Amino acid sequence: MADIDVTQELPLPIERPRPVTSGPLGWLRANLFNSIPNTILTLAALYFLAVAIPPVIRWAFVDAIWSADSGRACRGAGACWAFIGDKIRFIPIHPKAVRLIEEYLRLAKHGRAEDGSLEDGPLFRPVKNNRSGTLDKHLDPGSVYRNIVMKYARSTGIDGEVIGVCVHSMRATAATNALSHESDIAKVQEWLGHADISTTRMYDKRQSRPEDSPTFKIRYE
DSSP states (O other): OOOOOOOOOOOOOOOOOOOOOSHHHHHHHHHTSSSHHHHHHHHHHHHHHHHHHHHHHIIIIISOBOOOSSGGGGOSSSOBOTTTTSOOOOOOOOHHHHHHHHHHHHHHTEEEOTTSOEEEOOSSOOSOOTTTOOOSSOOOHHHHIIIIIHHHHHHTTOOTTSTTOSHHHHHHHHHHHHHHTTOOHHHHHHHHTOSSHHHHHHHOOGGGOGGGSGGGTOOOO
16 A cells, blocks of 8 residues: 655745845945935935036036137136136226226127127227227237336336336336235235245345345444
């Protein structure tokens, strides 16, 4: 007689999957999704990044200006990378001077008009023209030296025989004048746009004045 196996097969207990505790998913679960408040904050942060990052990418790369001939070409909707690394100077200007400059730009039709359009009128133009009478043109660089630099130089007693009278020498004179009136050399450096303060010291011409020489400080009894 054959043996009959009457052993009843019992179902195995169902094991729940163990939570991931290692790897990137484990880190996310342990730090960002370990509670309901953290989960809400994480989802809110992801939503904010999804909304904020695309406009930044569009501004920085898609609509960016990578090459330009002048600063006015950078007045677009994107970032301007054309002049990164160039030397840009920021100087304090009196509010009254700002208003006068804005009024001058408006009359010269140079810059942005009231309707938002860009105007390309000559920035520096003559105040009189004995030849043709036309003032709506660019100023001749030679006339800047003749009619402005030398005009004001002669008004102070400096004639054309003095060597070195130019726009750059007036810049050095302005720096020396500021330092002579107890202006901080660090402020003068920022004012002139110098990267190194040693360059500002080269603009200081106080040591070249004869009356400041030690020779004239000696007293003979």
